[in-house]
Amino acid sequence: MIRTSSRTEEPAVAVEVVAEEEAAPTARLASVRWERWGINGSVYEKIVQGLLYVVVFLIPLFYLPWTSSVLEYNKQLLLVVVASIGLIVWLLGVVVTGKLNTRPTPVDKGILGVLAATIVATIFSMARMKSVFGLSTSLSSSLVSVLALTILYFLAVNTLADRGRMLRRVLVASLGLSIIAGLSQVLGWFVLPGVFAKARSFTTLGTVNALGVIAAIGLPLFSKMGKPGRTWTAISVVGVILSVAVLVVLNWWVLWTIALAGILAMIAFDALNASQLSEQYGKRRNRFALSRFVVPMVVIVLGGFLLLVGFSISSVRNNLPVEIAPSYSLSWSVTKSVVQHNMLFGWGPENYSLAFDKYGAGALANSQAASLRFYDGTSELFTSAVQGGAVEILALLFLAWCVIQVTMRFGMAIGETSVRGEAAAFANEASGTLSALVATIAALVLYPFNITLLFVAFVLLALAGLIISGGRSRTMDIEERPTFSLAASLGFIIGLILVLSGVYFTTVRYLADARYAQALQATTPQAAMDGLVKAIALNNQDDRFYRDASQVALALVGQETNKPAGQTDTTKIQNMVAAAVQLAQGAVQIAPQESLNWNNLGIVYQSLSGLVDNVESLAQDAYTRAGELRPGDPTFENSIGQMWLSRADLVQTLAKGSQAATFQQQYTDALTNAATAFQKAIDMSPSYGLAIYNLGAVYDRQGKTDDAIKQLEKIAPYNTDQPTLMFELGLLYIRANRHADALTVMQRAVLLAPQYSNARWYVALLLEEKGDIAGALAQLTEIQKTNPDNQTLNDKIAQLQSGTKTIPPEKVIDTKPLQ
Numbered sequence: 001m002i003r004t005s006s007r008t009e010e011p012a013v014a015v016e017v018v019a020e021e022e023a024a025p026t027a028r029l030a031s032v033r034w035e036r037w038g039i040n041g042s043v044y045e046k047i048v049q050g051l052l053y054v055v056v057f058l059i060p061l062f063y064l065p066w067t068s069s070v071l072e073y074n075k076q077l078l079l080v081v082v083a084s085i086g087l088i089v090w091l092l093g094v095v096v097t098g099k100l101n102t103r104p105t106p107v108d109k110g111i112l113g114v115l116a117a118t119i120v121a122t123i124f125s126m127a128r129m130k131s132v133f134g135l136s137t138s139l140s141s142s143l144v145s146v147l148a149l150t151i152l153y154f155l156a157v158n159t160l161a162d163r164g165r166m167l168r169r170v171l172v173a174s175l176g177l178s179i180i181a182g183l184s185q186v187l188g189w190f191v192l193p194g195v196f197a198k199a200r201s202f203t204t205l206g207t208v209n210a211l212g213v214i215a216a217i218g219l220p221l222f223s224k225m226g227k228p229g230r231t232w233t234a235i236s237v238v239g240v241i242l243s244v245a246v247l248v249v250l251n252w253w254v255l256w257t258i259a260l261a262g263i264l265a266m267i268a269f270d271a272l273n274a275s276q277l278s279e280q281y282g283k284r285r286n287r288f289a290l291s292r293f294v295v296p297m298v299v300i301v302l303g304g305f306l307l308l309v310g311f312s313i314s315s316v317r318n319n320l321p322v323e324i325a326p327s328y329s330l331s332w333s334v335t336k337s338v339v340q341h342n343m344l345f346g347w348g349p350e351n352y353s354l355a356f357d358k359y360g361a362g363a364l365a366n367s368q369a370a371s372l373r374f375y376d377g378t379s380e381l382f383t384s385a386v387q388g389g390a391v392e393i394l395a396l397l398f399l400a401w402c403v404i405q406v407t408m409r410f411g412m413a414i415g416e417t418s419v420r421g422e423a424a425a426f427a428n429e430a431s432g433t434l435s436a437l438v439a440t441i442a443a444l445v446l447y448p449f450n451i452t453l454l455f456v457a458f459v460l461l462a463l464a465g466l467i468i469s470g471g472r473s474r475t476m477d478i479e480e481r482p483t484f485s486l487a488a489s490l491g492f493i494i495g496l497i498l499v500l501s502g503v504y505f506t507t508v509r510y511l512a513d514a515r516y517a518q519a520l521q522a523t524t525p526q527a528a529m530d531g532l533v534k535a536i537a538l539n540n541q542d543d544r545f546y547r548d549a550s551q552v553a554l555a556l557v558g559q560e561t562n563k564p565a566g567q568t569d570t571t572k573i574q575n576m577v578a579a580a581v582q583l584a585q586g587a588v589q590i591a592p593q594e595s596l597n598w599n600n601l602g603i604v605y606q607s608l609s610g611l612v613d614n615v616e617s618l619a620q621d622a623y624t625r626a627g628e629l630r631p632g633d634p635t636f637e638n639s640i641g642q643m644w645l646s647r648a649d650l651v652q653t654l655a656k657g658s659q660a661a662t663f664q665q666q667y668t669d670a671l672t673n674a675a676t677a678f679q680k681a682i683d684m685s686p687s688y689g690l691a692i693y694n695l696g697a698v699y700d701r702q703g704k705t706d707d708a709i710k711q712l713e714k715i716a717p718y719n720t721d722q723p724t725l726m727f728e729l730g731l732l733y734i735r736a737n738r739h740a741d742a743l744t745v746m747q748r749a750v751l752l753a754p755q756y757s758n759a760r761w762y763v764a765l766l767l768e769e770k771g772d773i774a775g776a777l778a779q780l781t782e783i784q785k786t787n788p789d790n791q792t793l794n795d796k797i798a799q800l801q802s803g804t805k806t807i808p809p810e811k812v813i814d815t816k817p818l819q
Contacts (some may be wrong), residue, residue: 001795011123043095044418045101045159048086052156055082056170059177059455060214061204068517069136070750073510074150075451076139081798083148084499086155091492099475100488103158105465106406110399111153111458118146118349121388125348126593129541133509134350136544138375140454141349141387143358144506149458163426164466171459172225172239175218177241178204182211186249186316201321206450208250209323213447215246216259217439217456220266223295224432244299251311252726254446256303262439263296269431271655324372326360326446331377333359338386346389352376354629355386357595362632365685369802371635372730373596376448383448400441406464407434431465442773512539525555546587547600553580554607577611580604599628599636606643610650619643634681638691641677644670645698674698689715694724696732705735716745730762734813739766742812750779757783761818764796768807783818793818 038596059075067073070138094100122143125131134142158169182203184191190198222239247255277497305311337359338346347355352377364370377383384392437460443453478488512535533550539545557576558570584604587597605619620640627636648670650662675698681691696711712729719725726749733742745765749759764779780797787793799806807815 014034034679042093042097043069044089044096046157047089048093048155051082051086051089052152052160053170055079055152056167056459057174060174060452061181063194063204065196066293066514066517067136067510068513068520069139070099070194071204072134072139072451073136073513075455075704076134076142076145077510079148079152079451079455080144081500083151083155083505087151087495088499090159091488091495092688094478095488095492098478098485099146101473102476103466103469103473105469105520106409107399107461107465108154108157110395110402111150111461113395113398114392115146115150117144117388117391120391121345121348124345126351126354127348129593130351130591131349133506135353135375136513138350138352138450140327141383142452143349144502145454146349146729147449147502149455153458153465156459157465158473160466161473163469164433165429166314167466168221168429168776171456172218172221172235175214175221175456176235176239176242179215179218179239179246180213180349181209181210183249186211186246186320188316188319195606200316200319205452207323208320209252209447210253210450210453212246212250212252212255213258213443213453214456215243216255217262217436217443219243219259219299219533220262220432220435220439222432223266224428224435240295244302247303248306248311249313249316250693251306253307256307257446258439258443259303261298261436261442263299265438266431266435267735268295269434279592286563316629325376325378326374328378330363330383331359331379333363333386334377335382339389340705342389343785344389345391346385346387346395346563348761349387350375351645352383352386354593357630357633361630362684365632365766365792366687367685370633370685370688378448379446380444380453396444399631402460403437403441403464409468430467433460433467436460437464466749509539512536512542512545516542516545516548519552525552525559528552529556541590543587543591543594543597546583546590547597550580550583550587550600550604553577553583554604557607580607595626595629595633598622598629599639601637602636602643606639606646611646616643616647632684632687634684634691637677637681637684638688638694641674641681641691641694641698644674645694645701648674648701671698675702689718700732705732708732709736709738720748721752722750723756723759726752727756727759727762728761734762736765737813739769740810742766743770754782755786758817761793762815765807765812765815768800768805769812776800787818790818 006430014807032240036628045265054076058078062072062078063070064077090164106470109263118141122128122131130142131709132143132743134140134145139145155448156164156167181191182205185197186208188200192202192204196202202210204216205211219240222236222243225233225236225239243259247259273524311428334356338355356374360374361370364372377386384396384684388395390413422563437457440453440457440460443449444457447453449457478485515531515535515538519528521536522531529552532545532552535542535545536549553576557573557580560573560576584597584601587594588601591597599622602619602622605615605622608615609619620643623636623640623643627633630636648667675695678691678695678698685691692711692715696708699708709729709732710733712725716725716729730742730746730749733739733745743763746759746763746766749756750763753759760779760783764783766777767773767776767779777800780793780800783793784790786796
C-alpha cells in the first residue's frame with residue numbers, strides 16, 4: 001500500500017509542476033498587461049491604483065442633474081466615496097499582508113500642514129457645520145473636501161510605482177476631453193447632455209473662466225507628452241491647439257499670466273534637463289536646442305499681442321455671462337480687516353461670504369452691486385487668508401517651500417534614470433508636470449478655486465512627489481513588533497469608523513440637497529413644501545432649507561386667503577403663519593451670523609403686518625440685525641421703510657368712524673418711520689434709486705409735493721426709459737401746477753409705451769387746457785382703439801367733438817386716471 005501511495009503521489013506532484021509551468025507564461029503576460037496600465041503590486045494596491053485612475057479621469061468631467069449644484073456637490077461626493085474606499089482597501093492590505101510600504105516625498109509635510117490648518121480653522125469657525133461640509137455654491141475649501149483630497153494624495157504617492165506616468169496620462173486625457181467639451185459649449189455646440197447644459201456658460205470645469213484656467217495650466221502638460229511617437233505627438237499638438245484656442249477666445253489677462261508662468265517654468269526646466277542629460281550622455285546629443293523655444297514663444301507673443309489690441313470674438317463673448325467678482329483692492333481690504341480682527345484662525349472654511357458681508361459690503365453701497373454677495377475672493381490666496389487666517393497662510397507658504405524643494409531636487413531625479421531614452425522621456429514629462437504646478441501656483445494667486453481646480457492642484461502635487469521619490473519606497477514589517485501590529489489594527493478600526501461616518505453624513509447631505517433641488521422645481525407651493533420638509537428631515541442643519549420653506553409657507557397663506565369667501569380655512573392659515581415664523585427663526589438659530597437669515601425673518605414678520613400686533617417692531621429688529629452683520633448695505637433700511645409705508649397705506653384704509661383720529665396718528669407715525677428709514681438708506685448710498693423713489697412716495701403722502709418732485713427728479717435722468725416713473729412724475733408736476741413740465745414727461749411716457757392709456761389721457765387733458773383740441777382728440781382716439789367700451793372716454797370725445805371744453809374751468813388735478 002505504501003508503494004501504491006508513493007506511485008500515485010509522484011505523478012500528482014509532476015502534474016502540478018507542469019501545470020504551474022504552463023500557467024506561468026499566462027500569469028506573466030497578465031502581469032505585464034497590468035503593468036502597462038500602471039497597475040502593479042499586491043491585489044490591494046491594484047484596487048487602489050484603479051480607483052485613483054478612475055477618480056482622476058472622472059472629476060474634471062463629472063456632473064449630475066439631481067442636486068442644486070450639478071457640479072460641486074456631485075464632485076465632492078465622488079471624492080469622498082473614492083477616497084474612503086481607497087483608504088479602507090489600503091489599510092486592509094496593510095493588516096492582511098503585514099507590510100507597510102511608504103514613499104516619503106518633500107511634499108508630504110506641506111499637504112499635512114494644509115490639512116492641519118484647515119482642521120484648526122474649522123474648530124474656530126464662525127459657522128462650524130458650514131466649514132465641515134461646505135456650501136452648495138462652494139465646497140472646495142471645506143474640511144471634508146480637503147481631507148478627501150489629502151487621502152487621495154497619499155494613496156497616489158504610496159501605491160503608484162511608475163513615477164506617476166499613467167496617472168499623468170489619465171489626467172491629460174481627462175483635461176483634454178474637458179477642454180474639448182467646454183470649448184464646444186462656449187462656441188454654441190452643445191455636446192453635453194442635460195437641459196441645463198444647453199447654455200454657453202456651462203462647462204464641466206465650472207465657470208467659463210475656470211475653463212480658461214484649466215487650459216492655461218494644461219498647456220505645459222500637453223506640450224510635454226513623454227516619448228516621441230505618432231499618438232503622443234498628435235495628442236500634444238491637439239492639446240496645445242485647444243488650450244491656446246480657449247485662451248484666445250476668452251483673452252483675459254489673468255489667463256495669459258497663468259499660461260505665461262507655466263511657459264517660462266517650462267523653458268527653465270528644459271534648460272535644466274538639457275544640462276543634466278548632457279552631463280550624462282554627451283553634449284552633442286543632448287544640447288539645449290533653440291527649436292524648443294518655438295511653442296513657448298508663439299504663446300507668449302500671441303498672448304501679448306491679443307491683450308494689447310484688445311482682441312475679442314464678439315459673436316462669442318457677447319453670448320457669455322460676465323463673471324462678477326470683487327476687485328483685487330476690495331479683496332485685499334476684506335483680507336486686511338479679517339487679519340486685524342481674526343488674525344490667527346480667520347472666519348473658518350467656506351465662510352468668506354460672512355466676512356465679506358462684515359467688511360466688504362459697505363464698499364458696494366453706492367453702486368449697482370450693493371446687494372451682491374461674494375462667496376470667494378478675487379483669488380484663492382485672498383480666500384484662504386480670510387477663511388484660515390495666519391494659520392492657513394503659513395501652511396500655504398510651507399507647502400510652497402516644499403514645492404521649491406522638489407524643483408531643487410529635479411536634476412537629481414533625472415540623474416537616477418540610467419537608460420538614455422527613458423531619462424529623456426522622464427525629463428520631458430517631469431518638465432511638463434512641474435511647469436503645470438508652477439502655473440497652478442500662479443492661478444492660486446490670481447483666481448479662486450473650485451473643487452476641480454483644487455483637485456488638479458493636488459494631483460499635480462502628487463505627481464511632483466512621485467517624480468522626486470522615484471521607485472524608492474520603505475517597507476515596514478508590522479508583524480515584527482506587537483506594538484506596530486496593534487497600531488495597524490487600531491488604525492484600521494479608527495479609519496473604518498471615520499470613513500463610514502464621513503460617507504454617511506456626506507451621502508445624507510447629498511440626498512437632502514437632491515430633495516431640495518426637486519422642491520425648487522415644484523410647480524405648486526404645496527409640492528415645494530413637501531419636498532422641503534423631506535430635505536429638512538434628512539438634514540436639519542442647512543439654513544437654506546428653512547429660509548425657502550418659510551417663504552413657501554407664506555405662499556400657502558396667500559393661496560388660502562385668496563380663496564372666495566366661505567372657502568378659506570382659518571385653522572390652516574394660522575398653522576401656516578406659525579410655520580413660516582418657526583422656519584424663519586430656525587434658519588436664524590442654525591446660522592445666526594448669516595445676514596440672509598435675519599433678512600428673511602424680517603420679510604416673514606413684515607408679511608404679517610395687519611394680522612399680528614406689533615409685528616412691525618419685530619421685523620425692524622430683524623432687518624436691523626441683518627444690517628449689523630452686513631453694514632453699509634442700504635437694502636435693509638429700504639426694506640424697513642417699505643414695511644412702514646405699507647403699514648401707513650393699510651392704516652389709511654382703516655381710518656374711519658369713531659377711531660379715525662387714532663388711526664390718523666398711526667398713519668402719521670408710520671410715514672415718519674418710513675421717511676427716516678429711506679433717508680438712512682440714501683445716506684448709505686446716495687445713488688440708491690429705489691430708496692429715493694420711495695422717499696418721494698412718502699413725501700407725496702405727507703402732502704410735501706415739492707419735496708416729492710425733488711426726489712423723483714434725482715432719478716429721472718437715469719431712468720428715462722421707465723414710462724411709469726415718467727407718469728408718476730407728471731402727476732406730481734400737475735399737483736404742483738407745473739403743467740408744461742407735466743406735459744413733457746407725460747409725452748415721454750407715451751413715447752416709451754404707446755399703449756399706456758392713462759398717460760395718453762393726461763396728455764389729452766393738458767393739451768385741452770392749452771387749447772389744442774385737435775391734439776387732445778388725437779390722443780383720445782388712440783386710447784379708444786384699445787378701450788372702445790369705456791364710457792368716460794367716449795363722453796369726453798363727444799364733448800370735444802361738439803366744441804365743449806371742460807378744462808378749464810375744471811382742473812386737470814381733479815381729474816382721475818382713465819383706468
